[in-house]
Amino acid sequence: MYQQMIFVNLAVDDVDASKKFFTELGYTINPQFTTDDCACVVISDTIIAMLLGKRRYADFTRKEIADPTRTSEVLLCLSAESREKVDELVGKAIAAGGRATGEPTDEGFMYGRSFDDLDGHTWEIVWMDPAAVQG
Known part of the structure; x- marks a missing residue:
């Protein structure tokens, strides 16, 4: 497929x-x-x-290139296999020069954190309980 x-x-x-x-x-x-x-x-x-x-x-593009340190042009969200992997990836991003953004989100069935990369693009890392995803 x-x-x-x-x-x-x-x-x-x-x-x-x-x-x-x-x-x-x-x-x-x-x-x-x-x-x-x-x-x-x-x-x-x-x-x-x-x-x-x-x-x-x-x-x-013919459009002006956004400055992601001042404006939000996109929110990139990646899934993680566990809560621990969310924390691990965000920790690596911060150690590599990224910046944590906002507070962690913990809805019980969903956990997420965000960071800005070196250029200010915002990346969200989210874990969702597979049971909640399946309904």
């Missing part, structure tokens, strides 16, 4: 610093689609983050 993929394109100030940040979170860089002005971060088999230097990003 065909599995649809998502390629999230994000404008970054420093491609090399962003590659280092995301590899410190445990993700890999696909060298086949990585250049001096673009990094292909493999988050899962179906989720790819394309980190584009701002000049390269501008090749794909």
Whole structure:
């Protein structure tokens, strides 16, 4: 069966610093689609983050590039397999230079935390009890 993929394109100030940040979170860089002005971060088999230097990003849009340190252009939410994995990933992000945002959300059946990456893009990490998801 065909599995649809998502390629999230994000404008970054420093491609090399962003590659280092995301590899410190445990993700890999696909060298086949990585250049001096673009990094292909493999988050899962179906989720790819394309980190584009701002000049390269501008090749794909005629719109002004948002400054994610001042405005919210997108909220990226990734699932985690457990509450502990939520805390682990956010902890790695903070240790790698990211910034925790907001307070943890704990609804019992759902737990989440957020961080901003080096460029200010907000990433939410969420665990949901499988029993609650299935109804």
